[in-house]
Amino acid sequence: MDVLVAYGSKMGGTAEIAEAVGTRLTERGHAVILTDASSASDASSFDAVVIGSALYSGRWRTDCVKVIKRLEHAAYQGPVWIFHSGPLGDEDADEPQPLPGTVGAAVDSLDVRDVRTFPGRLVDKPSGIVARLMARSFAGDWRDWGAIDAWADGIASALDESQAA
Ligand SMILES: Cc1cc2nc3c(=O)[nH]c(=O)nc-3n(C[C@H](O)[C@H](O)[C@H](O)COP(=O)(O)O)c2cc1C
DSSP states (O other): OEEEEEEEOSSSHHHHHHHHHHHHHHHTTOEEEEEEGGGOTTGGGSSEEEEEEEOBTTBOOHHHHHHHHHHHHTTOOSEEEEEEEOOOSSSSTTSOOOOOHHHHHHHHTSEEEEEEEEOOEEOSSOSSHHHHHHHHHHOEEOOOHHHHHHHHHHHHHHHHHHHHO
């Protein structure tokens, strides 16, 4: 199936998660377009959409919000998988984060199969004062590649099933 994997990432961590998801789906035989959400204007033309945003102050990257709203506007019928990435640290990084209000209503109108929170990464010397202050306590990489691959495998299996039906 033709699958769009679109991501919104400021410092690259979420982009790499999206890339891992895209690679897994490709390995499982699906035709994947991996793209920054800013270039995902034609999302509704795909059989399925995976969208992943970095979380900043509880919000998604604006371009990811736009992709979701465009899908809603197009009354997109295909399956949608959502992830967001952010939580840092050794404690509670797996705690599911709520969807931001900017996408909540739009998501309700779509066939969303799963919303998943993945722990994130903060580089040692990020740009921006707030990020640098955070990095004093939370610089590190908590991304769980096994969990990411397993999630992508679940998507691939669901796509295989709908293809067979
Ligand atoms: C200023 C700032 C605010 C953040 N706010 C949140 C947040 O509200 N929730 C969260 O889970 N993570 C938050 N994070 C952590 C980032 O989401 C995490 O570093 C993520 O992996 C960054 O993704 P990116 O590299 O794709 O930009 C914040 C990080 C910074 C620097």
